Amino acid sequence: MTDAAPGKLRSVVLGLGSYLPKRIVSNFDLEKVLETTDEWIVQRTGIRQRHVAAEDEPTSQLGLYAARAALADAGLTAADLDLVIVATSTPDYTFPSVATQVQAALGMTHGAAFDLQAVCSGFVYALATADKFLLSGSHKRALVIGAETFSRLVDWTDRTTCVLFGDGAGAVVLEAQHGEGTARDRGVLTSHLRSDGRHRDKLYVDGGPSTTRTVGHLRMAGREVFRHAVGMVADVVTEAFRATGTTAADLDWFVPHQANRRIIDASAEKLGIAPGKVVITVDLHGNTSAASIPLALAVARDDGRIKQGDLVMIEAMGGGFTWASALIRW
CATH class of the missing domain: 3.40.47.10 (Thiolase/Chalcone synthase)
Structure with missing residues (x-):
């Protein structure tokens, strides 16, 4: 910071x-x-x-x-x-x-x-x-x-x-x-974690060892998740910018959780992040939950987009609700 x-x-x-x-x-x-x-x-x-x-x-x-x-x-x-x-x-x-x-x-x-x-x-x-x-x-x-x-x-x-x-x-x-203690340092510059358990019924699994004694199935109110997702993503990404004195213009790459192309596009637009800076791999593997961000990072690094010294923002929103961001100098 x-x-x-x-x-x-x-x-x-x-x-x-x-x-x-x-x-x-x-x-x-x-x-x-x-x-x-x-x-x-x-x-x-x-x-x-x-x-x-x-x-x-x-x-x-x-x-x-x-x-x-x-x-x-x-x-x-x-x-x-x-x-x-x-x-x-x-x-x-x-x-x-x-x-x-x-x-x-x-x-x-x-x-x-x-x-x-x-x-x-x-x-x-x-x-x-x-x-x-x-x-x-x-x-x-x-x-x-x-x-x-x-x-x-x-x-x-x-x-x-x-x-x-x-x-x-x-x-x-x-x-x-x-590092030197500035936003030019390599590494994790800042992270911001949030949760709000009141939204449980919008995205959850209807089973577990202490309730049904089964694994259960995933259940989701898709429109409700979409409605909350963009605002929650903007919240933690804005906090990361504020904490490091950076802006969307400083980003080299925006690597969001790969859940839904429409959520990704709407979040980037709300944050003022240029479409050319957004890494999208959801078409290749769908929503892989906690695996989606590192999978997207690997694609963008391996194809030459993400390079050492680049400023990379990662963010995600999931069941709970939970949402989070981290700003990394690669």
Whole structure:
């Protein structure tokens, strides 16, 4: 932040990785089993296809693939980490956590590992949480993963929800490094997290171990979610600009949660962000909840758009409601 003292620690992105399951379900595939059309889905959501995990691919497996890719990208091994946080709403089990399973699969027997659940805002929440650990000096390097198998939660007979979601995982490796304490520093410059539990009935899963003793299915009041989403996104993004003394004009890239093309477009317009700065991948994988932002970051980094030194805004809004933003100097 702009008022930080020189020598401030920053959580710098060292590596980035992603994974999408091999099976692709297109809108045309859904036309065969639902009363819907490719035109209807694209017009209302921007989604053209989604990836669906194989039966032997639980969330932890997707997260592990993304984690390995992120570590390789950073030139590090699990021995270099001391913290693993997985953002997910679709864990393999009620417990143990997905994070401890990824930790074990990586051969890591030290440090701490835990899951964080904030639905579609999960990755931003997890990034902000890891940032706090690193800035405190208690930990040096963190692996932050967003991983989901939402195909296990949706009701595949409900055309209003099942067309929206897909499976996938993305991960970043963060390292605490000293910056000058200005918005020119590399790393996470600021993060802003919000929630309002009064909106539970607008986006939720109708099951759980303490209520129905079942997994349940995702339920959503789509118009209500859309109505709240744009304002909530603008709230946390504006706060990030205010905290760092930056503006929409300073952004190189806006990487929103990939839920719905119309929400993305309306949010960017409200914030005054030029369309050419908006990274959109929702057409490729649908709404992958906590995995969507790192998946979009990976696409934009790998195709050469996001480069070191770029100013990148990420944001998300999800069930709860939760909403969050983070401003990162890449």
